[in-house]
Amino acid sequence: MLLSPQAERNWEGLCAVLEDVLQDQSHRHLFALELGSGTGQHVIRFAQKMPFVTWQPSDIKEESLDSIKAYIAATNAKTVLQPVHLDASELWEKWAGLSRNSCDVIVAINLLHYSSFKTAKGVFSGAGQLLRQNGLLIIYGVYAINGTITPSCNEQLDAELRKMNPDWGLPDIDVLRQLAYGNGMRMERMIEMEEYYRCLIFRKL
Structure with a gap:
């Protein structure tokens, strides 16, 4: 069983x-996919707090899958x-047999800044196919805005990530908004979180 101190801090x-964002739908049963x-x-924790949602966890790493099972x-x-x-970078048809319009919610926490742009494109392309009408894609992480990264601690994080893997780094919110639009979604809300993190809420039109 793996333990992430950050997950313990930010889950609440x-x-x-x-x-x-889901309270107006709590009268019905929802299906949610978590990427990564x-x-x-x-x-x-989400399952304990929201019993009206069935959760499908996923990951690319075997050790993570074992930890989730535990x-x-x-x-x-x-x-x-x-x-x-x-693997969210793959075509949605390879996403564990999930069918089109089968998800009410797709969640990705701290995924995109540890991923290539191909994965980001895959997340939005997959969400555009798997989400039902009015379904939500919720992405949590740190971002650049219109090509600018602030404050300096986020600049350092971006540099560290790119040193670990040149394909990684803080994604740009404006680019994600365009990806969403190209896949039948629009950004509905941006919620400021702790330590310069943000939650981006996209809705399938």
Whole structure:
């Protein structure tokens, strides 16, 4: 079972955002896909707080999938499905057999700045196909805005990420907005979070 100190710190803020954007649908049962579930800490907490949502966790790493399974078993989570291997950079048809218009919500936490632009394109392309009408794509992370990265701690993070992998780095919100538009979605809200992180909420039109 893996433990992320950051996930322990930020899950409550993320949960509050999810509860807020989903509260008007809490009378019905929703299906949510989490991309890059990592340790599994987030999805377990979300399931405990929002029993009206069935969660499908996913990741690309075997150790993450094992950790998610361990959290599901340890918490006896009834509304979290067994995790699936999913590479968001691939075509949506390869996304673990999920069918078109099958998701009410797709969540990606701290995924895009640790990914290539191909993955970002894949996330928006996949969400455009898998989300039902009015479905939500919710992305949490740190971003550039119109080509500018502020403050200096985010500039340092971007530099560190690019040193680890030249394809990584802070994605630009304006570019993500264009990707969303090209895939039948629009950015509805940008929520300021702790330590210069933001939640971006996109809706399928």
